[in-house]
Amino acid sequence: xxxxxxxxxxxxxxxxxxxxxxxxxxxxxxxxxxxxxxxxxxxxxxxxxxxxxxxxxxxxxxxxxxxxxxxxxxxxxxxxxxxxxxxxxxxxxxxxxxxxxxxxxxxxxxxxxxxxxxxxxxxxxxxxxxxxxxxxxxxxxxxxxxxxxxxxxxxxxxxxxxxxxxxxxxxxxxxxxxxxxxxxxxxxxxxxxxxxxxxxxxxxxxxxxxxxxxxxxxxxxxxxxxxxxxxxxxxxxxxxxxxxxxxxxxxxxxxxxxxxxxxxxxxxxxxxxxxxxxxxxxxxxxxxxxxxxxxxxxxxxxxxxxxxxxxxxxxxxxxxxxxxxxxxxxxxxxxxxxxxxxxxxxxxxxxxxxxxxxxxxxxxxxxxxxxxxxxxxxxxxxxxxxxxxxxxxxxxxxxxxxxxxxxxxxxxxxxxxxxxxxxxxxxxxxxxxxxxxxxxxxxxxxxxxxxxxxxxxxxxxxxxxxxxxxxxxxxxxxxxxxxxxxxxxxxxxxxxxxxxxxxxxxxxxxxxxxxxxxxxxxxxxxxxxxxxxxxxxxxxxxxxxxxxxxxxxxxxxxxxxxxxxxxxx
Amino acid sequence: xxxxxxxxxxxxxxxxxxxxxxxxxxxxxxxxxxxxxxxxxxxxxxxxxxxxxxxxxxxxxxxxxxxxxxxxxxxxxxxxxxxxxxxxxxxxxxxxxxxxxxxxxxxxxxxxxxxxxxxxxxxxxxxxxxxxxxxxxxxxxxxxxxxxxxxxxxxxxxxxxxxxxxxxxxxxxxxxxxxxxxxxxxxxxxxxxxxxxxxxxxxxxxxxxxxxxxxxxxxxxxxxxxxxxxxxxxxxxxxxxxxxxxxxxxxxxxxxxxxxxxxxxxxxxxxxxxxxxxxxxxxxxxxxxxxxxxxxxxxxxxxxxxxxxxx
Numbered sequence: 093x094x095x096x097x098x099x100x101x102x103x104x105x106x107x108x109x110x111x112x113x114x115x116x117x118x119x120x121x122x123x124x125x126x127x128x129x130x131x132x133x134x135x136x137x138x139x140x141x142x143x144x145x146x147x148x149x150x151x152x153x154x155x156x157x158x159x160x161x162x163x164x165x166x167x168x169x170x171x172x173x174x175x176x177x178x179x180x181x182x183x184x185x186x187x188x189x190x191x192x193x194x195x196x197x198x199x200x201x202x203x204x205x206x207x208x209x210x211x212x213x214x215x216x217x218x219x220x221x222x223x224x225x226x227x228x229x230x231x232x233x234x235x236x237x238x239x240x241x242x243x244x245x246x247x248x249x250x251x252x253x254x255x256x257x258x259x260x261x262x263x264x265x266x267x268x269x270x271x272x273x274x275x276x277x278x279x280x281x282x283x284x285x286x287x288x289x290x291x292x293x294x295x296x297x298x299x300x301x302x303x304x305x306x307x308x309x310x311x312x313x314x315x316x317x318x319x320x321x322x323x324x325x326x327x328x329x330x331x332x333x334x335x336x337x338x339x340x341x342x343x344x345x346x347x348x349x350x351x352x353x354x355x356x357x358x359x360x361x362x363x364x365x366x367x368x369x370x371x372x373x374x375x376x377x378x379x380x381x382x383x384x385x386x387x388x389x390x391x392x393x394x395x396x397x398x399x400x401x402x403x404x405x406x407x408x409x410x411x412x413x414x415x416x417x418x419x420x421x422x423x424x425x426x427x428x429x430x431x432x433x434x435x436x437x438x439x440x441x442x443x444x445x446x447x448x449x450x451x452x453x454x455x456x457x458x459x460x461x462x463x464x465x466x467x468x469x470x471x472x473x474x475x476x477x478x479x480x481x482x483x484x485x486x487x488x489x490x491x492x493x494x495x496x497x498x499x500x501x502x503x504x505x506x507x508x509x510x511x512x513x514x515x516x517x518x519x520x521x522x523x524x525x526x527x528x529x530x531x532x533x534x535x536x537x538x539x540x541x542x543x544x545x546x547x548x549x550x551x552x553x554x555x556x557x558x559x560x561x562x563x564x565x566x567x568x569x570x571x572x573x574x575x576x577x578x579x580x581x582x583x584x585x586x587x588x589x590x591x592x593x594x595x596x597x598x599x600x601x602x603x604x605x606x607x608x609x610x611x612x613x614x615x616x617x618x619x620x621x622x623x624x625x626x627x628x629x630x631x632x633x634x635x636x637x638x639x640x641x642x643x644x645x646x647x648x649x650x651x652x653x654x655x656x657x658x659x660x661x
Numbered sequence: 662x663x664x665x666x667x668x669x670x671x672x673x674x675x676x677x678x679x680x681x682x683x684x685x686x687x688x689x690x691x692x693x694x695x696x697x698x699x700x701x702x703x704x705x706x707x708x709x710x711x712x713x714x715x716x717x718x719x720x721x722x723x724x725x726x727x728x729x730x731x732x733x734x735x736x737x738x739x740x741x742x743x744x745x746x747x748x749x750x751x752x753x754x755x756x757x758x759x760x761x762x763x764x765x766x767x768x769x770x771x772x773x774x775x776x777x778x779x780x781x782x783x784x785x786x787x788x789x790x791x792x793x794x795x796x797x798x799x800x801x802x803x804x805x806x807x808x809x810x811x812x813x814x815x816x817x818x819x820x821x822x823x824x825x826x827x828x829x830x831x832x833x834x835x836x837x838x839x840x841x842x843x844x845x846x847x848x849x850x851x852x853x854x855x856x857x858x859x860x861x862x863x864x865x866x867x868x869x870x871x872x873x874x875x876x877x878x879x880x881x882x883x884x885x886x887x888x889x890x891x892x893x894x895x896x897x898x899x900x901x902x903x904x905x906x907x908x909x910x911x912x913x914x915x916x917x918x919x920x921x922x923x924x925x926x927x928x929x930x931x932x933x934x935x936x937x938x939x940x941x942x943x944x945x946x947x948x949x950x951x952x953x954x955x956x957x958x959x960x961x962x963x964x965x966x967x968x969x970x971x972x
Contacts, residue, residue: 335742577702
């Protein structure tokens with residue numbers, strides 16, 4: 093017994109000693125931070141000698157890169173990394189406008205259907221080859237080649253309206269007939285079916301990036317799977333990478349034509365899927381920029397390093413009007429959209445800075461001919477979308493009378509991810525409280541299954557999202573045309589289709605102001621008929637090292653651009 | 662013995678083929694497809710199906726897949742690393758998972774054995790109670806809780822070890838994940854060792870050995886532990902495969918580029934080829950370890966070896 097007691101005492105003493113060391117270590121956190129940063133940079137330094145090794149940026153990613161092949165990649169993470177080491181004809185400036193990159197100048201024909209790009213003399217690939225017009229021809233042909241099966245091929249056909257792109261994708265014409273040709277080594281000529289007002293802004297989208305044909309062919313099947321099988325013509329070069337890597341590095345590309353402006357020694361990417369680990373890594377100084385999830389926001393929101401950036405995604409509820417008779421009733425749909433308290437969803441549930449949205453086209457990604465944000469005015473459609481329980485109740489009464497029923501029950505399908513589930517739970521509560529007799533059953537599904545169900549029309553209500561592909565409201569408005577595969581609700585309106593037609597391929601293509609106001613008319617139809625119930629525009633809550641400046645954030649195409657970033661100290 | 666081993670190997674090969682078939686059918690039955698993104702329309706999906714041969718009859722797909730496998734071609738990834746050959750994805754990841762898993766097995770088995778032996782020898786003392794408490798905690802607390810706790814205390818607060826896996830310090834950054842992974846093994850081994858040892862210690866031949874004057878380590882290791890080892894190895898075998906193939910959650914927490922995190926991502930994105938390949942490798946390792954265990958039985962226990970030779 094005496095023995096037992098001494099053992100117990102020893103164990104407790106040991107436990108206390110351990111706890112004491114744990115608390116005492118706070119003071120040493122800083123020195124440790126310096127150490128871990130130093131090791132991160134040492135690795136970059138060892139791969140290539142750079143004079144400014146103190147300023148490599150340590151960046152957290154949520155998911156691994158899916159592909160470094162510019163014509164195959166589809167996700168924001170891959171796009172960001174590809175753009176780190178590749179320049180297109182144009183690149184994004186800090187505000188998201190297209191500015192010349194590989195192209196030093198361009199001309200647009202009077203009819204707006206022919207673009208001629210002049211490629212810089214000093215644009216070179218990292219193997220020494222010059223960047224030529226043929227690199228773009230080859231890259232674009234790969235994008236529409238059915239053998240590539242590029243998921244973003246439609247960026248050239250439906251959206252870019254490049255001549256013959258649609259026919260080539262459909263297998264009706266040969267890739268050589270694509271409306272793009274190398275007039276000479278440094279001159280690229282592009283033919284479009286119709287004038288496309290936002291065409292230049294597509295040039296920074298990775299699907300339009302150049303690929304060096306000779307290099308591509310020398311890589312065979314392994315193209316873009318390692319530092320040896322990619323070429324850089326951009327601000328950085330890839331120095332370590334494996335497919336689906338959890339950590340990889342880039343260093344400054346000294347042979348880049350704009351190398352004088354690049355101040356970072358490199359980029360050290362770290363994939364961290366556990367949000368707690370990510371935040372702790374940031375706090376030790378191992379990361380300069382990291383994402384913060386909604387639950388952590390309360391913990392860090394007073395930190396000056398905390399920031400929230402628009403991620404572009406509009407989250408919305410799509411009612412299935414095609415196969416659910418009750419939801420085909422516009423008054424019921426209006427009742428539901430008026431019953432949703434979007435501010436509460438953003439402030440009490442998401443907390444990451446996501447913005448309540450009352451328009452079908454979310455704010456902050458599309459600027460018009462006069463430079464203003466298409467959806468800056470969130471009260472523009474207040475008559476058909478707002479939080480107003482009284483209006484909701486009155487529309488609800490009308491709907492009940494019209495349909496001759498007192499109660500409704502709908503299934504709502506939701507992604508199994510954390511945030512959508514929480515949002516759906518609140519949506520259910522709000523709808524059921526404000527509209528007595530309405531029952532919402534949440535059906536949680538893996539995302540891929542949820543998307544499939546919605547695309548097949550196999551749902552009643554669905555919580556879904558859409559991210560803009562290009563900086564024009566049409567990236568949203570194009571969805572609700574009759575027969576569009578993203579028109580989940582199977583809504584159809586001839587007037588709407590006509591407006592969209594005029595704006596995308598019709599007479600308004602050459603009239604930017606007229607097109608802009610016609611797109612508001614189209615959006616009004618969507619809102620008045622409550623084709624979708626917009627909820628919020630997603631934001632990413634982030635921690636950014638206060639010593640770091642100049643990272644450019646964009647909700648479209650390239651979410652983060654580091655070319656002009658500076659890390660002091 | 663040779664004939665027995667040959668027979669076991671042949672059975673294993675047939676089992677593997679059957680597993681492959683079942684896996685293939687299961688994947689086909691799974692809801693959703695690898696190409697269900699909101700940005701994809703029907704035409705594009707059809708093009709992707711055609712590209713990867715998924716539009717062909719299931720039988721043709723299966724035969725092609727098996728044919729590829731026999732040539733060492735596991736196919737390409739559809740989603741998590743588009744168009745990358747799976748062999749390329751696995752070849753750098755498997756060694757990492759095996760290394761961390763191996764460290765965990767070693768740690769778990771050694772510490773578990775020691776704890777178990779101590780508990781058995783000092784039965785009903787505070788040592789026994791302590792060992793039991795540790796085992797209960799080890800078995801009942803999931804490894805990711807240990808992972809988070811260790812990462813917080815030794816990674817974040819004390820900064821003794823890296824919080825995340827890094828290729829510049831593989832050994833150092835493997836320590837915390839290995840410990841988190843080893844807890845369950847350690848606890849199970851400790852419990853089994855204790856009960857097996859107690860049984861052996863109570864047996865008549867131990868009494869005989871003791872009365873013959875054998876004592877100390879010789880008595881415990883030569884006579885008691887050796888006899889207690891067989892059931893322990895049976896328990897350890899599947900645990901080894903489990904650990905070697907990577908713990909799904911622990912790899913995610915420590916950002917380890919192993920096969921476990923790959924499998925999770927592949928399952929979530931319906932990346933058929935990756936899931937089938939990894940499950941197949943998992944099965945092959947399991948069957949392989951079981952084969953080794955069977956042979957080990959013979960080495961440890963002459964009775965098994967002799968009876969099999971008799972057959």
